[in-house]
Amino acid sequence: MLNNQKIIVVLPAYNAAKTLEKTVSEIPLDLVDEIILTDDFSNDNTIEIAQKLGIQHIIAHDTNKGYGANQKSCYQKAFELNADIIIMLHPDYQYTPKLIPAMCSLVANDLYDVVLGSRILSKGALKGGMPLYKYISNRILTLIQNILMNQKLSEYHTGYRCFKAQFLKQIDFENNSDDFVFDNEILAQLCYKKARIGEISCPAKYFEEASSINFSRSIRYGLGVLRVSVSYFLQKTKLFRFSLFKGI
DSSP: OTTTTTTEEEEEEESSSTHHHHHHTTOTTTTTOEEEEOOOOOOOSSHHHHHHOSSEEEEESSSSOOOHHHHHHHHHHHHTOOOOOOEOOOOOBBBBBGHHHHHHHHTTTOOOOOEEESSSSSSSSHTTOOHHHHHHHHHHHHHHHHHHHOOSSOOOSSSSSEEEEHHHHHHHHHGGGGSTTHHHHHHHHHHHOOEEEEEEOOOBOOOSSOOOOOOOHHHHHHHHHHHHHHHHHHHHTTTOOGGGGTOO
C-alpha cells in the first residue's frame, strides 16, 4: 500500500512465457498488494509459469478475445479486489516495472488521476530498438491527437499506465473495442472525463520476445486512432454524439 491505498498490478498476457518471470521479478512486492494476470488463450505455457511464480489471480480466457478484452478482464477483477490504484503493465518486459513506485506515488498523492509511462519523453525509444516507422507514426499520430483533443501528451500509445481506480469505474470501457485501439479509446474517455493525466519518462526495450503488431495491423490501429480522435473533437464541439462518451 501507499498512503493506505491498495495497489494492484494487472498483466494482460498473450504468449508471455519467455518474458513473464523477468517482468514479475522487478515488480516491487513491498509496495504492490496483488497481481492479476489474464491469459488471452496463449499457445505457450504462460499460465504454468504464472502459477509457478505465485501470481495470486490468474484468469484464463477460453478463446483469444483480443488485447482490449484482455484488459477488460483485468480491470473488472481489480475492481472486485477493491483496488485503489491499478497499474497496467505489459508482461513482455518492454517496460521496466521499476517505475511502479514513482507512477503510483503521483496518483497516491493526488497529483494525477492517470500516469503514463512515456517512451518519447526521453530519447530512449529509438535507442531501445523501436522500429523507425513506428517511431515516426507514433509522433505523427500524437501530434494529430493533441490538436484534435486539445491535449499536450508526448504519446498516446504506451502500454504502461497507472490509474486511480475510481476514475476507471466511471468509464464505460466494457463497450470499447476488444482490439488494440482499446488503449486509445479509454484514454480519450479519460480526457473527456477531465482526468488529470501526467507522464513519466520510461525507457523501452525492443527485442525478439517483446510483443508487437505487424505492419498491416499497425495501419488498422492508426486508422482506429484517427477515428477516436475525430470522434472526440466532434463530441466536444457538440456537432455529433458518440456512444464512446456515453454517460461521461
